[in-house]
Amino acid sequence: MAGKKISRNNDFFDMVYEVTRLIPYGRVSTYGAIARYLGTGRSARMVGWALNACHNNPVFIPAHRVVNRNGILTGKHHFGNSTTMRQLLENEGIVVEDDQIVNFREKFWDPLSELQ
DNA sequence: ATTCTGACAGCAA
DNA sequence: TTTGCTGCCAGAA
Numbered sequence: 001m002a003g004k005k006i007s008r009n010n011d012f013f014d015m016v017y018e019v020t021r022l023i024p025y026g027r028v029s030t031y032g033a034i035a036r037y038l039g040t041g042r043s044a045r046m047v048g049w050a051l052n053a054c055h056n057n058p059v060f061i062p063a064h065r066v067v068n069r070n071g072i073l074t075g076k077h078h079f080g081n082s083t084t085m086r087q088l089l090e091n092e093g094i095v096v097e098d099d100q101i102v103n104f105r106e107k108f109w110d111p112l113s114e115l116q
Numbered sequence: 117a118t119t120c121t122g123a124c125a126g127c128a129a
Numbered sequence: 130t131t132t133g134c135t136g137c138c139a140g141a142a
Contacts, residue, residue, distance in 0.1 A: 012139075031124050035138095041125095042137050048123035049140070068124060075123030085123095 012038065016050035017057055019111050023065040026092040027109035028101060030069050037111040052078060064088040071104030 015038050023029050031044040040046070047066070054061045064085045068074045076085040076099065086096045095102040 035124085040138075043139075044124040044137085045122055046124090046138055046140090049121090049138090051123060053140090063123080066123075069126095073123090078123055 013050040071101035
């Protein structure tokens with residue numbers, strides 16, 4: 001192999017993808033929670049940036065299960081149509097009203113406490 | 117190398 | 130309560 005770098009080694013991006021993949025079906029997490037789990041609690045924006053490039057990853061990543069700390073679908077505009085993210089969530093039994101997850105507190109999955 | 121930007125979060129008015 | 134500004138970090142131009 002003549003030094004072909006498809007994806008960087010375990011970068012922050014891959015870490016984000018890995019955690020995001022661990023979010024259970026029907027549950028959601030937040031950018032800040034993932035960032036905090038990775039140790040860099042103040043890089044929540046980087047989590048979003050990483051998910052923005054998640055299409056580079058061959059593995060499916062349930063990025064629709066990641067919302068902001070208020071349970072709002074701030075990244076819906078990055079799923080092609082503005083309704084795709086909401087549909088994906090509702091498909092998993094999550095109720096979304098006005099771009100916000102209903103009973104977000106109950107659906108919230110925190111890697112810090114769940115994965116320990 | 118320097119500057120800009122962003123799928124956030126926290127805090128001040 | 131809602132709105133707006135600031136800090137944050139890493140990648141892209």
